[in-house]
Amino acid sequence: MTDKPKSHGRLAMRPTLQPRSLMDAPELRGSWVAKVITLFPEAFPGVLGESLTGRALKHGAWRLETIDLRPFGEGKHRNVDDTPAGGGAGMVLRADVLSRALDRAAEGTPADRARWPVVYLSPRGRRFDQATARRWSRAEGITMLCGRFEGVDERVLEEYGIEEVSLGDFVLTGGEIAAQAMIDATVRLRPGILGNAASTEEESHASGLLEHPQYTRPAEWRGRPIPPVLLSGNHAAIEQWRREQSEKITRERRPDLWNKHESGD
Template identity: 75%
Template sequence: MSGEEKPKSHGRLRVSVSAQPRDLMAPQRVKGAWAARIVTLFPEAFPGTLGLSLTGKALDQGLWSLETIDLRPFGIGKHRNVDDTPAGGGAGMVLRADVVAAALDQAAIGTPPDRAAWPVVYLSPRGKPFDQAMARRWAAAEGITLLCGRFEGVDQRVLDHYAIEEVSLGDFVLTGGEIAAQAMIDATVRLLPGVLGNASSTEEESHSHGLLEHPQYTRPAVWEGREIPSVLTSGNHAEVEKWRRTEAERLTRERRPDLWAKRRGP
Protein backbone atom coordinates (compact mmCIF):
# COMPACT_ATOMS: atom_id res chain seq x y z
CA MET A 1 0.00 0.00 0.00
CA SER A 2 1.44 3.39 -0.97
CA GLY A 3 1.96 6.17 1.55
CA GLU A 4 -0.88 8.17 0.02
CA GLU A 5 -3.48 5.42 0.36
CA LYS A 6 -5.51 5.16 3.54
CA PRO A 7 -7.17 1.92 4.61
CA LYS A 8 -10.95 1.94 4.63
CA SER A 9 -12.16 1.98 8.20
CA HIS A 10 -15.07 -0.33 7.45
CA GLY A 11 -12.69 -2.92 6.11
CA ARG A 12 -11.06 -3.60 9.47
CA LEU A 13 -11.54 -7.07 10.80
CA ARG A 14 -11.48 -6.10 14.46
CA VAL A 15 -12.85 -3.25 16.56
CA SER A 16 -11.10 -2.29 19.78
CA VAL A 17 -13.03 -2.66 23.02
CA SER A 18 -14.23 0.70 24.25
CA ALA A 19 -17.12 2.17 26.18
CA GLN A 20 -17.09 5.11 23.81
CA PRO A 21 -19.07 4.96 20.56
CA ARG A 22 -16.83 3.55 17.88
CA ASP A 23 -17.25 5.46 14.61
CA LEU A 24 -16.74 3.03 11.74
CA MET A 25 -16.88 5.81 9.17
CA ALA A 26 -13.48 7.47 9.63
CA PRO A 27 -13.54 9.73 6.53
CA GLN A 28 -15.18 13.12 6.82
CA ARG A 29 -18.91 12.85 7.40
CA VAL A 30 -21.31 15.01 5.42
CA LYS A 31 -22.98 17.55 7.68
CA GLY A 32 -26.38 16.35 8.81
CA ALA A 33 -25.79 12.83 7.46
CA TRP A 34 -27.94 10.04 8.84
CA ALA A 35 -26.29 8.00 11.60
CA ALA A 36 -26.72 4.54 13.08
CA ARG A 37 -25.52 3.66 16.57
CA ILE A 38 -25.41 -0.01 17.52
CA VAL A 39 -25.28 -1.29 21.11
CA THR A 40 -23.87 -4.79 20.87
CA LEU A 41 -21.72 -7.44 22.53
CA PHE A 42 -20.11 -8.05 19.15
CA PRO A 43 -18.94 -4.74 17.62
CA GLU A 44 -16.62 -6.70 15.35
CA ALA A 45 -19.74 -7.90 13.47
CA PHE A 46 -20.02 -4.44 11.95
CA PRO A 47 -20.09 -3.10 9.33
CA GLY A 48 -20.30 -6.58 7.82
CA THR A 49 -22.26 -6.46 4.57
CA LEU A 50 -22.99 -2.78 5.21
CA GLY A 51 -19.40 -2.07 4.19
CA LEU A 52 -19.99 -3.52 0.72
CA SER A 53 -21.52 -2.29 -2.52
CA LEU A 54 -23.65 0.87 -2.47
CA THR A 55 -24.03 1.09 1.32
CA GLY A 56 -20.26 0.74 1.74
CA LYS A 57 -19.59 3.37 -0.91
CA ALA A 58 -22.05 5.74 0.77
CA LEU A 59 -20.33 5.02 4.10
CA ASP A 60 -16.97 6.01 2.57
CA GLN A 61 -18.52 9.15 1.11
CA GLY A 62 -19.93 10.19 4.49
CA LEU A 63 -23.55 10.01 3.34
CA TRP A 64 -24.24 8.08 6.56
CA SER A 65 -22.21 6.96 9.56
CA LEU A 66 -22.02 3.80 11.63
CA GLU A 67 -20.95 3.65 15.27
CA THR A 68 -20.77 0.71 17.65
CA ILE A 69 -21.08 0.85 21.44
CA ASP A 70 -19.56 -2.28 22.96
CA LEU A 71 -21.75 -3.54 25.79
CA ARG A 72 -18.99 -5.48 27.56
CA PRO A 73 -17.07 -2.53 29.11
CA PHE A 74 -20.25 -1.57 30.97
CA GLY A 75 -20.37 -5.00 32.60
CA ILE A 76 -20.28 -5.53 36.36
CA GLY A 77 -17.33 -6.72 38.42
CA LYS A 78 -13.96 -8.19 37.58
CA HIS A 79 -15.33 -10.26 34.72
CA ARG A 80 -17.52 -7.52 33.28
CA ASN A 81 -20.70 -9.57 33.58
CA VAL A 82 -23.50 -8.23 31.41
CA ASP A 83 -26.17 -10.81 32.22
CA ASP A 84 -27.73 -12.80 35.05
CA THR A 85 -30.24 -15.60 35.62
CA PRO A 86 -33.92 -14.87 34.92
CA ALA A 87 -36.04 -13.77 37.87
CA GLY A 88 -38.48 -16.56 38.68
CA GLY A 89 -36.20 -19.21 37.19
CA GLY A 90 -35.87 -20.62 33.74
CA ALA A 91 -33.25 -21.41 31.15
CA GLY A 92 -30.69 -19.01 29.76
CA MET A 93 -29.51 -15.60 30.85
CA VAL A 94 -30.95 -12.08 30.63
CA LEU A 95 -29.06 -8.86 29.89
CA ARG A 96 -29.01 -6.70 33.03
CA ALA A 97 -30.98 -3.45 33.13
CA ASP A 98 -28.15 -1.45 34.74
CA VAL A 99 -25.59 -2.59 32.17
CA VAL A 100 -27.82 -1.92 29.17
CA ALA A 101 -28.89 1.45 30.61
CA ALA A 102 -25.29 2.62 30.93
CA ALA A 103 -24.62 1.71 27.30
CA LEU A 104 -27.81 3.43 26.13
CA ASP A 105 -26.86 6.57 28.04
CA GLN A 106 -23.53 6.57 26.22
CA ALA A 107 -25.26 6.01 22.89
CA ALA A 108 -27.65 8.91 23.56
CA ILE A 109 -24.88 11.53 23.82
CA GLY A 110 -25.41 14.16 21.14
CA THR A 111 -28.72 12.74 19.94
CA PRO A 112 -32.13 14.48 20.11
CA PRO A 113 -34.51 13.24 22.84
CA ASP A 114 -37.44 13.21 20.39
CA ARG A 115 -38.03 9.57 19.38
CA ALA A 116 -39.39 10.69 16.02
CA ALA A 117 -36.10 12.42 15.28
CA TRP A 118 -33.98 9.60 16.68
CA PRO A 119 -35.71 6.24 17.27
CA VAL A 120 -34.29 3.87 19.88
CA VAL A 121 -35.06 0.28 18.93
CA TYR A 122 -34.60 -3.14 20.52
CA LEU A 123 -34.38 -5.93 17.96
CA SER A 124 -36.77 -8.54 19.30
CA PRO A 125 -38.78 -11.44 17.80
CA ARG A 126 -41.81 -10.24 19.77
CA GLY A 127 -41.63 -6.74 18.29
CA LYS A 128 -43.63 -5.06 15.55
CA PRO A 129 -42.71 -6.50 12.14
CA PHE A 130 -40.18 -4.44 10.21
CA ASP A 131 -41.48 -3.23 6.84
CA GLN A 132 -40.79 -0.71 4.10
CA ALA A 133 -42.92 1.96 5.77
CA MET A 134 -40.78 1.66 8.90
CA ALA A 135 -37.60 1.94 6.83
CA ARG A 136 -38.95 5.16 5.29
CA ARG A 137 -39.78 6.52 8.75
CA TRP A 138 -36.31 5.75 10.02
CA ALA A 139 -34.69 7.26 6.92
CA ALA A 140 -36.57 10.50 7.58
CA ALA A 141 -35.08 10.71 11.09
CA GLU A 142 -31.64 12.12 11.97
CA GLY A 143 -30.41 8.69 12.95
CA ILE A 144 -31.21 5.63 15.02
CA THR A 145 -29.93 3.60 17.97
CA LEU A 146 -30.34 -0.17 17.71
CA LEU A 147 -29.97 -2.43 20.74
CA CYS A 148 -28.89 -5.95 19.79
CA GLY A 149 -30.15 -8.54 22.25
CA ARG A 150 -28.48 -11.81 23.19
CA PHE A 151 -29.31 -14.82 25.34
CA GLU A 152 -32.94 -14.76 26.56
CA GLY A 153 -33.34 -11.03 25.99
CA VAL A 154 -33.17 -7.78 27.96
CA ASP A 155 -34.56 -6.89 31.39
CA GLN A 156 -38.01 -5.43 30.69
CA ARG A 157 -37.44 -2.52 33.07
CA VAL A 158 -34.83 -0.89 30.86
CA LEU A 159 -37.10 -1.22 27.82
CA ASP A 160 -39.94 0.45 29.72
CA HIS A 161 -37.75 3.14 31.28
CA TYR A 162 -36.30 4.30 27.96
CA ALA A 163 -39.55 3.81 26.01
CA ILE A 164 -37.71 1.59 23.58
CA GLU A 165 -39.51 0.46 20.43
CA GLU A 166 -39.37 -3.30 19.82
CA VAL A 167 -39.04 -4.39 16.20
CA SER A 168 -38.83 -7.86 14.65
CA LEU A 169 -37.19 -8.90 11.40
CA GLY A 170 -39.63 -11.79 11.06
CA ASP A 171 -41.39 -14.68 12.73
CA PHE A 172 -38.23 -16.58 13.63
CA VAL A 173 -35.55 -16.42 16.31
CA LEU A 174 -31.89 -15.52 15.77
CA THR A 175 -29.04 -15.97 18.25
CA GLY A 176 -28.69 -12.20 18.46
CA GLY A 177 -29.78 -8.91 16.94
CA GLU A 178 -26.67 -8.14 14.88
CA ILE A 179 -27.83 -9.76 11.63
CA ALA A 180 -31.27 -8.17 11.98
CA ALA A 181 -29.65 -4.79 12.62
CA GLN A 182 -27.63 -5.03 9.42
CA ALA A 183 -30.69 -5.97 7.39
CA MET A 184 -32.76 -3.08 8.78
CA ILE A 185 -29.96 -0.55 8.36
CA ASP A 186 -29.43 -1.67 4.76
CA ALA A 187 -33.15 -1.23 4.00
CA THR A 188 -33.04 2.24 5.56
CA VAL A 189 -29.74 3.54 4.19
CA ARG A 190 -30.66 2.76 0.59
CA LEU A 191 -33.55 5.23 0.93
CA LEU A 192 -31.24 8.11 1.89
CA PRO A 193 -30.63 10.80 -0.75
CA GLY A 194 -27.65 10.05 -2.98
CA VAL A 195 -27.10 6.45 -1.88
CA LEU A 196 -28.67 4.69 -4.88
CA GLY A 197 -28.11 7.53 -7.30
CA ASN A 198 -31.43 6.89 -9.06
CA ALA A 199 -34.40 7.80 -6.87
CA SER A 200 -36.81 5.97 -9.16
CA SER A 201 -35.14 2.69 -8.18
CA THR A 202 -36.86 2.80 -4.81
CA GLU A 203 -40.23 3.76 -6.28
CA GLU A 204 -40.76 0.69 -8.47
CA GLU A 205 -39.51 -2.12 -6.22
CA SER A 206 -41.42 -4.53 -3.99
CA HIS A 207 -43.45 -3.05 -1.12
CA SER A 208 -43.04 0.56 -2.27
CA HIS A 209 -46.73 0.75 -3.24
CA GLY A 210 -48.06 -2.15 -1.26
CA LEU A 211 -47.37 -4.59 -4.10
CA LEU A 212 -44.61 -7.04 -4.89
CA GLU A 213 -42.35 -6.06 -7.76
CA HIS A 214 -43.12 -7.21 -11.28
CA PRO A 215 -40.79 -9.73 -12.99
CA GLN A 216 -37.58 -8.37 -14.53
CA TYR A 217 -35.86 -9.44 -17.77
CA THR A 218 -32.70 -8.55 -19.70
CA ARG A 219 -30.51 -9.98 -22.47
CA PRO A 220 -30.32 -12.45 -24.12
CA ALA A 221 -33.71 -12.14 -25.78
CA VAL A 222 -34.08 -15.91 -25.84
CA TRP A 223 -32.58 -18.17 -23.17
CA GLU A 224 -33.11 -21.92 -22.88
CA GLY A 225 -36.09 -21.56 -25.21
CA ARG A 226 -37.66 -18.89 -23.03
CA GLU A 227 -38.34 -15.49 -24.59
CA ILE A 228 -38.70 -12.08 -22.99
CA PRO A 229 -42.43 -11.14 -23.00
CA SER A 230 -43.01 -9.34 -26.29
CA VAL A 231 -44.70 -6.36 -24.64
CA LEU A 232 -41.39 -5.42 -22.99
CA THR A 233 -39.67 -5.08 -26.35
CA SER A 234 -42.60 -3.43 -28.14
CA GLY A 235 -41.54 0.13 -27.40
CA ASN A 236 -45.08 0.91 -26.21
CA HIS A 237 -44.42 2.44 -22.78
CA ALA A 238 -48.09 2.59 -21.83
CA GLU A 239 -48.51 -1.12 -22.49
CA VAL A 240 -45.28 -1.88 -20.62
CA GLU A 241 -46.53 -0.05 -17.55
CA LYS A 242 -49.90 -1.78 -17.79
CA TRP A 243 -48.19 -5.19 -18.02
CA ARG A 244 -45.94 -4.45 -15.06
CA ARG A 245 -48.87 -3.32 -12.95
CA THR A 246 -50.89 -6.42 -13.84
CA GLU A 247 -47.96 -8.72 -13.02
CA ALA A 248 -47.31 -6.97 -9.71
CA GLU A 249 -50.93 -7.43 -8.71
CA ARG A 250 -50.90 -11.07 -9.79
CA LEU A 251 -47.77 -11.89 -7.80
CA THR A 252 -49.08 -10.09 -4.73
CA ARG A 253 -52.39 -11.97 -4.85
CA GLU A 254 -50.61 -15.31 -5.26
CA ARG A 255 -47.68 -14.93 -2.89
CA ARG A 256 -48.79 -12.39 -0.31
CA PRO A 257 -52.56 -12.56 0.16
CA ASP A 258 -52.07 -10.61 3.40
CA LEU A 259 -50.66 -7.64 1.49
CA TRP A 260 -53.35 -7.93 -1.16
CA ALA A 261 -56.11 -7.97 1.47
CA LYS A 262 -54.62 -4.92 3.17
CA ARG A 263 -54.46 -3.10 -0.15
CA ARG A 264 -58.03 -3.99 -1.03
CA GLY A 265 -59.31 -2.87 2.36
CA PRO A 266 -62.18 -4.31 4.45
Protein backbone atom coordinates in the same frame (compact mmCIF):
# COMPACT_ATOMS: atom_id res chain seq x y z
CA MET B 1 -13.15 3.76 31.96
CA THR B 2 -15.28 2.30 29.14
CA ASP B 3 -14.04 1.76 25.63
CA LYS B 4 -14.99 4.39 23.08
CA PRO B 5 -17.55 3.60 20.40
CA LYS B 6 -16.07 2.45 17.11
CA SER B 7 -17.07 4.61 14.17
CA HIS B 8 -17.18 3.78 10.48
CA GLY B 9 -17.42 6.34 7.68
CA ARG B 10 -15.90 9.70 6.91
CA LEU B 11 -15.88 12.05 9.88
CA ALA B 12 -16.41 15.80 9.83
CA MET B 13 -13.81 16.96 12.35
CA ARG B 14 -14.24 20.08 14.47
CA PRO B 15 -11.40 22.13 15.96
CA THR B 16 -10.79 21.38 19.63
CA LEU B 17 -8.14 21.84 22.29
CA GLN B 18 -8.85 18.43 23.80
CA PRO B 19 -6.45 15.58 23.07
CA ARG B 20 -8.06 13.31 20.50
CA SER B 21 -7.77 10.30 22.84
CA LEU B 22 -10.12 12.07 25.30
CA MET B 23 -12.70 13.10 22.73
CA ASP B 24 -16.03 11.46 22.06
CA ALA B 25 -16.46 10.14 18.52
CA PRO B 26 -16.48 13.15 16.16
CA GLU B 27 -19.84 14.03 14.65
CA LEU B 28 -20.67 13.51 10.99
CA ARG B 29 -22.58 16.65 10.09
CA GLY B 30 -25.70 16.34 7.97
CA SER B 31 -25.58 12.56 7.56
CA TRP B 32 -27.79 9.79 8.91
CA VAL B 33 -26.18 7.91 11.81
CA ALA B 34 -26.76 4.35 13.05
CA LYS B 35 -25.57 3.61 16.59
CA VAL B 36 -25.54 -0.10 17.41
CA ILE B 37 -25.16 -1.44 20.96
CA THR B 38 -23.81 -4.97 20.69
CA LEU B 39 -21.67 -7.62 22.36
CA PHE B 40 -20.11 -8.27 18.96
CA PRO B 41 -18.94 -4.95 17.48
CA GLU B 42 -16.54 -6.86 15.22
CA ALA B 43 -19.61 -8.12 13.31
CA PHE B 44 -19.97 -4.63 11.83
CA PRO B 45 -20.05 -3.17 9.26
CA GLY B 46 -20.39 -6.67 7.75
CA VAL B 47 -22.40 -6.58 4.54
CA LEU B 48 -23.11 -2.89 5.18
CA GLY B 49 -19.53 -2.21 4.14
CA GLU B 50 -20.14 -3.62 0.66
CA SER B 51 -21.74 -2.36 -2.55
CA LEU B 52 -23.76 0.87 -2.52
CA THR B 53 -24.16 1.11 1.26
CA GLY B 54 -20.45 0.50 1.72
CA ARG B 55 -19.54 3.15 -0.82
CA ALA B 56 -21.91 5.61 0.82
CA LEU B 57 -20.42 4.76 4.23
CA LYS B 58 -16.91 5.32 2.93
CA HIS B 59 -17.83 8.69 1.44
CA GLY B 60 -19.66 9.89 4.53
CA ALA B 61 -23.25 9.80 3.25
CA TRP B 62 -24.10 7.92 6.46
CA ARG B 63 -22.23 6.83 9.55
CA LEU B 64 -22.11 3.64 11.59
CA GLU B 65 -21.06 3.67 15.24
CA THR B 66 -20.78 0.45 17.24
CA ILE B 67 -20.93 0.57 21.03
CA ASP B 68 -19.46 -2.51 22.70
CA LEU B 69 -21.73 -3.56 25.57
CA ARG B 70 -19.07 -5.57 27.41
CA PRO B 71 -17.09 -2.63 28.92
CA PHE B 72 -20.27 -1.43 30.63
CA GLY B 73 -20.55 -4.75 32.48
CA GLU B 74 -20.29 -5.35 36.22
CA GLY B 75 -17.27 -6.45 38.21
CA LYS B 76 -13.89 -7.83 37.26
CA HIS B 77 -15.30 -9.99 34.49
CA ARG B 78 -17.60 -7.28 33.10
CA ASN B 79 -20.73 -9.40 33.49
CA VAL B 80 -23.61 -8.12 31.37
CA ASP B 81 -26.28 -10.71 32.24
CA ASP B 82 -27.83 -12.67 35.10
CA THR B 83 -30.35 -15.46 35.66
CA PRO B 84 -34.06 -14.71 35.05
CA ALA B 85 -36.04 -13.55 38.06
CA GLY B 86 -38.49 -16.31 38.96
CA GLY B 87 -36.30 -18.99 37.43
CA GLY B 88 -36.04 -20.39 33.94
CA ALA B 89 -33.46 -21.23 31.31
CA GLY B 90 -30.86 -18.89 29.90
CA MET B 91 -29.63 -15.48 30.93
CA VAL B 92 -31.06 -11.95 30.72
CA LEU B 93 -29.15 -8.75 29.92
CA ARG B 94 -29.08 -6.52 33.00
CA ALA B 95 -30.95 -3.19 33.13
CA ASP B 96 -28.11 -1.33 34.89
CA VAL B 97 -25.57 -2.47 32.30
CA LEU B 98 -27.85 -1.62 29.38
CA SER B 99 -28.69 1.79 30.81
CA ARG B 100 -25.03 2.80 30.87
CA ALA B 101 -24.65 1.83 27.22
CA LEU B 102 -27.88 3.57 26.24
CA ASP B 103 -26.81 6.74 28.06
CA ARG B 104 -23.55 6.70 26.14
CA ALA B 105 -25.41 6.20 22.85
CA ALA B 106 -27.77 9.08 23.68
CA GLU B 107 -24.95 11.63 23.98
CA GLY B 108 -25.42 14.29 21.33
CA THR B 109 -28.71 12.88 20.03
CA PRO B 110 -32.19 14.47 20.24
CA ALA B 111 -34.62 13.12 22.84
CA ASP B 112 -37.49 13.25 20.35
CA ARG B 113 -38.07 9.65 19.21
CA ALA B 114 -39.41 10.88 15.86
CA ARG B 115 -36.04 12.50 15.19
CA TRP B 116 -34.00 9.66 16.68
CA PRO B 117 -35.72 6.28 17.24
CA VAL B 118 -34.31 3.88 19.84
CA VAL B 119 -34.98 0.29 18.85
CA TYR B 120 -34.59 -3.15 20.40
CA LEU B 121 -34.32 -6.01 17.87
CA SER B 122 -36.84 -8.41 19.37
CA PRO B 123 -38.78 -11.44 18.03
CA ARG B 124 -41.84 -10.20 19.94
CA GLY B 125 -41.70 -6.75 18.35
CA ARG B 126 -43.80 -5.33 15.55
CA ARG B 127 -42.69 -6.74 12.22
CA PHE B 128 -40.27 -4.57 10.28
CA ASP B 129 -41.59 -3.35 6.93
CA GLN B 130 -40.95 -0.80 4.19
CA ALA B 131 -43.03 1.83 5.95
CA THR B 132 -40.82 1.51 9.04
CA ALA B 133 -37.67 1.81 6.93
CA ARG B 134 -39.09 4.91 5.29
CA ARG B 135 -39.94 6.45 8.67
CA TRP B 136 -36.47 5.75 10.04
CA SER B 137 -34.81 7.15 6.90
CA ARG B 138 -36.48 10.50 7.57
CA ALA B 139 -34.99 10.68 11.07
CA GLU B 140 -31.54 12.07 11.88
CA GLY B 141 -30.31 8.68 13.00
CA ILE B 142 -31.19 5.63 15.06
CA THR B 143 -29.92 3.68 18.07
CA MET B 144 -30.30 -0.11 17.88
CA LEU B 145 -29.93 -2.48 20.82
CA CYS B 146 -28.91 -6.01 19.81
CA GLY B 147 -30.16 -8.56 22.31
CA ARG B 148 -28.58 -11.90 23.20
CA PHE B 149 -29.47 -14.87 25.40
CA GLU B 150 -33.09 -14.76 26.69
CA GLY B 151 -33.51 -11.04 26.05
CA VAL B 152 -33.24 -7.88 28.12
CA ASP B 153 -34.65 -6.71 31.43
CA GLU B 154 -38.13 -5.34 30.69
CA ARG B 155 -37.57 -2.33 32.92
CA VAL B 156 -34.98 -0.81 30.60
CA LEU B 157 -37.41 -1.02 27.66
CA GLU B 158 -40.03 0.82 29.72
CA GLU B 159 -37.65 3.40 31.17
CA TYR B 160 -36.16 4.44 27.83
CA GLY B 161 -39.32 4.17 25.72
CA ILE B 162 -37.66 1.68 23.40
CA GLU B 163 -39.44 0.54 20.25
CA GLU B 164 -39.39 -3.25 19.75
CA VAL B 165 -39.09 -4.40 16.13
CA SER B 166 -38.84 -7.91 14.68
CA LEU B 167 -37.24 -8.96 11.40
CA GLY B 168 -39.77 -11.78 11.08
CA ASP B 169 -41.55 -14.62 12.79
CA PHE B 170 -38.45 -16.58 13.74
CA VAL B 171 -35.73 -16.41 16.40
CA LEU B 172 -32.07 -15.53 15.83
CA THR B 173 -29.22 -15.98 18.30
CA GLY B 174 -28.82 -12.21 18.48
CA GLY B 175 -29.90 -8.93 16.96
CA GLU B 176 -26.82 -8.21 14.85
CA ILE B 177 -28.07 -9.80 11.62
CA ALA B 178 -31.46 -8.14 12.02
CA ALA B 179 -29.80 -4.78 12.70
CA GLN B 180 -27.74 -5.01 9.51
CA ALA B 181 -30.81 -5.94 7.44
CA MET B 182 -32.86 -3.07 8.84
CA ILE B 183 -30.06 -0.54 8.48
CA ASP B 184 -29.53 -1.60 4.86
CA ALA B 185 -33.25 -1.21 4.10
CA THR B 186 -33.24 2.23 5.72
CA VAL B 187 -29.98 3.66 4.39
CA ARG B 188 -30.85 2.87 0.76
CA LEU B 189 -33.89 5.18 1.06
CA ARG B 190 -31.73 8.15 1.98
CA PRO B 191 -31.29 10.75 -0.80
CA GLY B 192 -28.33 10.07 -3.08
CA ILE B 193 -27.52 6.57 -1.80
CA LEU B 194 -28.84 4.61 -4.78
CA GLY B 195 -28.26 7.39 -7.29
CA ASN B 196 -31.62 6.68 -8.96
CA ALA B 197 -34.71 7.72 -7.02
CA ALA B 198 -36.94 5.76 -9.39
CA SER B 199 -35.38 2.52 -8.14
CA THR B 200 -36.98 2.87 -4.72
CA GLU B 201 -40.33 3.92 -6.20
CA GLU B 202 -40.77 0.88 -8.44
CA GLU B 203 -39.47 -1.96 -6.24
CA SER B 204 -41.42 -4.43 -4.11
CA HIS B 205 -43.49 -2.97 -1.25
CA ALA B 206 -43.05 0.64 -2.40
CA SER B 207 -46.64 0.71 -3.70
CA GLY B 208 -47.96 -2.00 -1.39
CA LEU B 209 -47.49 -4.65 -4.11
CA LEU B 210 -44.68 -7.06 -4.90
CA GLU B 211 -42.47 -6.12 -7.84
CA HIS B 212 -43.20 -7.30 -11.37
CA PRO B 213 -40.79 -9.73 -13.10
CA GLN B 214 -37.59 -8.29 -14.57
CA TYR B 215 -35.76 -9.32 -17.75
CA THR B 216 -32.63 -8.32 -19.65
CA ARG B 217 -30.41 -9.62 -22.46
CA PRO B 218 -30.26 -12.06 -24.16
CA ALA B 219 -33.69 -11.68 -25.78
CA GLU B 220 -34.10 -15.47 -25.67
CA TRP B 221 -32.45 -17.84 -23.20
CA ARG B 222 -32.86 -21.63 -23.24
CA GLY B 223 -36.02 -21.30 -25.29
CA ARG B 224 -37.49 -18.67 -22.97
CA PRO B 225 -38.07 -15.31 -24.69
CA ILE B 226 -38.54 -11.96 -23.02
CA PRO B 227 -42.29 -11.14 -23.04
CA PRO B 228 -42.88 -9.31 -26.36
CA VAL B 229 -44.65 -6.38 -24.72
CA LEU B 230 -41.39 -5.38 -23.00
CA LEU B 231 -39.68 -5.06 -26.38
CA SER B 232 -42.59 -3.24 -28.06
CA GLY B 233 -41.58 0.30 -27.14
CA ASN B 234 -45.19 0.95 -26.10
CA HIS B 235 -44.65 2.47 -22.66
CA ALA B 236 -48.34 2.53 -21.74
CA ALA B 237 -48.67 -1.17 -22.56
CA ILE B 238 -45.48 -1.96 -20.65
CA GLU B 239 -46.74 -0.09 -17.59
CA GLN B 240 -50.07 -1.91 -17.73
CA TRP B 241 -48.34 -5.31 -18.08
CA ARG B 242 -46.07 -4.59 -15.13
CA ARG B 243 -49.01 -3.50 -12.99
CA GLU B 244 -50.98 -6.64 -13.87
CA GLN B 245 -47.98 -8.83 -13.07
CA SER B 246 -47.44 -7.11 -9.71
CA GLU B 247 -51.08 -7.65 -8.80
CA LYS B 248 -51.01 -11.29 -9.90
CA ILE B 249 -47.84 -12.12 -7.96
CA THR B 250 -49.06 -10.32 -4.85
CA ARG B 251 -52.42 -12.15 -4.90
CA GLU B 252 -50.70 -15.52 -5.29
CA ARG B 253 -47.75 -15.12 -2.96
CA ARG B 254 -48.83 -12.61 -0.33
CA PRO B 255 -52.62 -12.62 0.09
CA ASP B 256 -52.13 -10.63 3.29
CA LEU B 257 -50.55 -7.77 1.33
CA TRP B 258 -53.16 -8.06 -1.39
CA ASN B 259 -56.03 -7.79 1.10
CA LYS B 260 -54.35 -4.78 2.68
CA HIS B 261 -53.87 -3.20 -0.74
CA GLU B 262 -57.50 -3.86 -1.71
CA SER B 263 -58.81 -2.34 1.51
CA GLY B 264 -56.68 0.78 1.02
CA ASP B 265 -54.97 0.48 4.42
